[in-house]
Amino acid sequence: MLRACLMHMSLGAILTALTTIAVSSYASAQTATAGGAPNSTGLAPSVRVATPLGQTSFAQSSVPPLPHPEALWPDPFGWNTWLRSHGIAILLDNVDEFSGALTSPTKGLGLRQGSANAGQYGLETDIDWERLAGIKGFSTHTVMVGRYGIPASRMFGDNLNPSQEIYGAGGNVAIHFVYGYGEETLWNGRFDAAAGRIPLLTDFSANPLYCNFMNNAFCGNPKASSDNTTHSSYPDSGWAARFRVRPTADTYIQSGVYFHEKGIYGVQQMRTGFKLNGADIDGEAAPVEVGWEPLFGHDKLPGHYKLGGAVDTADHPDQYYDINGNPYILTGQKQKIHHNSWSAWALADQMLFRHHGNGPDAGLTAIATFYNNSPVTQTRERQYNLGVLDRGFWHARPLDAWGVNFSYVQVAERVTRSQELQQSLGYTSLLNGSYFPQTNGMIVEAMYQIHVFRGVTFMPDFQYFIRPGAQQGLKDAAMLGFKSHIELF
Numbered sequence: 001m002l003r004a005c006l007m008h009m010s011l012g013a014i015l016t017a018l019t020t021i022a023v024s025s026y027a028s029a030q031t032a033t034a035g036g037a038p039n040s041t042g043l044a045p046s047v048r049v050a051t052p053l054g055q056t057s058f059a060q061s062s063v064p065p066l067p068h069p070e071a072l073w074p075d076p077f078g079w080n081t082w083l084r085s086h087g088i089a090i091l092l093d094n095v096d097e098f099s100g101a102l103t104s105p106t107k108g109l110g111l112r113q114g115s116a117n118a119g120q121y122g123l124e125t126d127i128d129w130e131r132l133a134g135i136k137g138f139s140t141h142t143v144m145v146g147r148y149g150i151p152a153s154r155m156f157g158d159n160l161n162p163s164q165e166i167y168g169a170g171g172n173v174a175i176h177f178v179y180g181y182g183e184e185t186l187w188n189g190r191f192d193a194a195a196g197r198i199p200l201l202t203d204f205s206a207n208p209l210y211c212n213f214m215n216n217a218f219c220g221n222p223k224a225s226s227d228n229t230t231h232s233s234y235p236d237s238g239w240a241a242r243f244r245v246r247p248t249a250d251t252y253i254q255s256g257v258y259f260h261e262k263g264i265y266g267v268q269q270m271r272t273g274f275k276l277n278g279a280d281i282d283g284e285a286a287p288v289e290v291g292w293e294p295l296f297g298h299d300k301l302p303g304h305y306k307l308g309g310a311v312d313t314a315d316h317p318d319q320y321y322d323i324n325g326n327p328y329i330l331t332g333q334k335q336k337i338h339h340n341s342w343s344a345w346a347l348a349d350q351m352l353f354r355h356h357g358n359g360p361d362a363g364l365t366a367i368a369t370f371y372n373n374s375p376v377t378q379t380r381e382r383q384y385n386l387g388v389l390d391r392g393f394w395h396a397r398p399l400d401a402w403g404v405n406f407s408y409v410q411v412a413e414r415v416t417r418s419q420e421l422q423q424s425l426g427y428t429s430l431l432n433g434s435y436f437p438q439t440n441g442m443i444v445e446a447m448y449q450i451h452v453f454r455g456v457t458f459m460p461d462f463q464y465f466i467r468p469g470a471q472q473g474l475k476d477a478a479m480l481g482f483k484s485h486i487e488l489f
Contacts, residue, residue, distance in 0.1 A: 283314025362392020
């Protein structure tokens with residue numbers, strides 16, 4: 001039995017479990033720029049967006065400071081110190097997420113009660129070319145990952161909020177290219193431009209606090225944000241250019257153009273992520289976001305407030321009508337094509353009070369999200385999130401944290417109507433692979449994040465699904481699992 005269990009656990013889970021048993025806690029400070037969130041590959045762009053100029057030092061270079069998280073081996077043989085002195089930062093990490101259902105699924109649908117594991121190993125490189133070669137303000141950023149596993153929530157019928165966010169879109173290959181781009185920073189961070197292969201959602205509607213949680217409704221962006229495939233999402237990217245201006249130290253305005261490539265999440269052409277020729281580009285997305293990052297009161301309580309929206313010019317099939325204005329489910333005709341779509345969002349987090357003496361990130365923070373999509377072309381019309389994250393509340397363990405997050409998803413009416421027609425016609429599988437027409441659903445997640453050792457966290461996690469996949473015909477489901485994160489160097 002033990003052997004069978006070990007065979008189903010990933011290397012990251014085994015290492016973390018062993019470290020949890022063998023190593024006592026080590027209270028070493030995490031980077032404040034990440035808001036206390038466990039750093040991981042690909043988090044750096046959202047950290048830079050969420051960090052006001054007042055917290056960024058340009059004393060050594062015009063390039064913003066490179067990521068420097070905790071690590072299990074922070075400086076093996078001294079090579080990390082040497083590389084960083086020359087403007088080169090390398091991060092290698094492993095994220096592993098395990099979850100299993102505590103409740104039995106709806107009977108008669110072929111569903112089952114089970115567990116699953118998903119994970120990712122990642123390699124990030126960030127180079128400050130001003131320090132390396134004297135190119136003022138210029139830096140480059142790349143990430144490559146390998147992914148494995150599936151989310152356990154599929155087993156009881158959920159198809160909207162995967163219990164393990166780290167699964168999928170990695171191509172089932174040893175190395176998947178996530179992004180690679182150059183960035184120019186001028187005037188002490190007042191202006192910043194980037195170009196290359198960039199996921200839209202690394203900079204827009206992003207928050208480094210979100211990935212303290214495990215469900216994909218929260219981490220790494222509100223799940224409704226990636227309904228529209230022109231909004232490329234980690235670990236996939238497209239050709240793009242992005243510009244950011246900071247009128248004041250605590251405000252910013254950013255925009256850009258992101259070229260959409262058909263099949264971006266498929267394995268036929270995008271399996272390794274190294275398809276760079278752009279032959280499948282069929283439109284562009286143009287996002288705009290404004291942000292305010294104040295510090296309130298004597299304790300300088302940090303907050304981040306973001307408003308944004310995006311329009312695109314790609315082709316999107318209508319969720320209900322055919323080319324003649326009739327329900328395509330009934331007529332069998334091709335779906336009506338819309339040559340544009342849109343989304344809008346509002347994101348906020350605010351530290352409410354500090355736990356003095358437990359580090360710069362110690363405090364209770366409230367988190368809220370609202371996302372709105374076109375109901376004509378996308379599945380999730382609206383998403384609301386509300387949660388709290390409390391780090392440093394326990395003086396003996398200043399880097400531990402607990403959090404609770406809630407998400408409500410409203411499915412677009414046109415999707416529901418099409419599924420109801422399918423159901424009336426006797427279809428056994430409806431749009432989106434659903435068993436029943438989708439309306440609305442909710443997720444509650446509670447976690448406790450244990451700082452095991454420098455660069456190592458272990459997080460027991462509980463999730464409760466109300467109407468899984470927004471399907472009223474499915475039983476509510478409870479899940480228990482863990483998320484481990486090991487930063488090697």
